[in-house]
Amino acid sequence: MQIAVAGATGTAGASTVALARERGHHVVEISRSAGVDLLTGExxxxALAGVDVVIDASNLSLQDTEEDLVEAYAQATTRLIAACRSAGVEHLVYLSISTIHDPAFDEFPYYLAKRAQEQVIHDSGFPATIIATTQWHxxxxxxxxxxxxxxxxxVQDWLIQPVAVAAVAEVLxxxxxxxxxxxxLAGPETLRLPELTERYLAARGDERPVRTVEAVxxxxxxxxxLAPEGAELIGPSVKEWLAGQAQ
Known part of the structure; x- marks a missing residue:
């Protein structure tokens, strides 16, 4: 199978590229560094010629800070789906966030932009899978x-239920x-972000203290x-993940 990974140089994208190649697939990397821009379509x-499946793990960064984030993200997904149709791509896998539809985030531009991307996919009728995850370890x-x-x-005092990005790559x-x-998807346990950061730094031998501040x-x-009802809880646990981060 020939798989294109959008956001190939990002955290989830890089893990997905490595895994797909390990499993014997030909992988096309879609990123600005590879000469492909989802925001402009360049x-x-x-890049999609001959591709069977596109995995969109991108996290778009606008060059123009005055540009509307929601519109830019929606247009990027619209362009991606149009290019998939033109190239004969069979399926799109889109990486999203579990909690974007919570009313608490109705004024949160990034979550609104992710909502808009999901809506474009839904309205397009293009064969697609949406993988929504909680924050990553x-x-x-x-x-x-x-x-x-x-x-x-x-560190801001967020309450999270993190999942390892390697596990996310497996699901993608x-x-x-x-x-x-x-x-x-979500991880098997909840904790506060300052604790996760403190444990991560300790695992890497970093002795800098962690100071907790209020969440924005x-x-x-x-x-x-936290994980929505019905989410799949997948490991590793925080302790198991941290064991792999030690220097």
């Missing part, structure tokens, strides 16, 4: 909530074959990011 049709040092300083690490790969309409939205501290 190089997209040519790798979120332990994500700049969205974690500030790495020279002498301390500041499986979805390219099983083609179920939707799956929702109360909902983030109250559990809005």
């Amino acid at each position: 190089g997209l049709t040519a 790798e979120f332990a040092v994500d700049p969205a909530a974690v500030t790495i300083g020279d002498y301390e690490v500041t 790969h499986d979805a390219a074959h099983s083609r179920l309409p939707r799956r929702s 939205m109360p909902a983030l501290a109250e559990g809005a990011l």
Whole structure:
């Protein structure tokens, strides 16, 4: 099978590329560094020539800060689906976020943009699978909530239920074959983000202290990011994942 991975250089994309190649697939990497831009469509049709399945694990970054995020994300997915149709791609696997439809995030532009992408996929009628996940273990040092300083690490007090990105890559790969309409994933345990960050740093021998600060939205501290009802709980546990992070 020939698989194209959009966002191939990102956290989930890189893991998915490596896994697909390990399983014997020919992989086409879709990223700006590979000369393909989902936001403009540059190089997209040519990149999809001969591709059977596209896995979209992209996390788009706008060059123009004045551009509307929701519209840009929706248009990117519209272009991707049009290119899939033109190239004869059989199936699209889209990586999303479990909690984007929670009303707590109605004013959260990034979640609104992800909602818009899901809606474009739904409205298009194109054969697709949506894989929605909670935050990843790798979120332990994500700049969205974690500030790495020279002498301390500041972490927002989010309540999360993280899943390992390697496990997400496995599911994305499986979805390219099983083609179920939707799956929702989460890790097997909940904890607060500052604890995850502290344990991650300790596993890597980093002695910088972690200072907890308030979350930018109360909902983030109250559990809005926890697994929705019916989500598949998949390992590894935080302890098992951390064991693989030690230097």
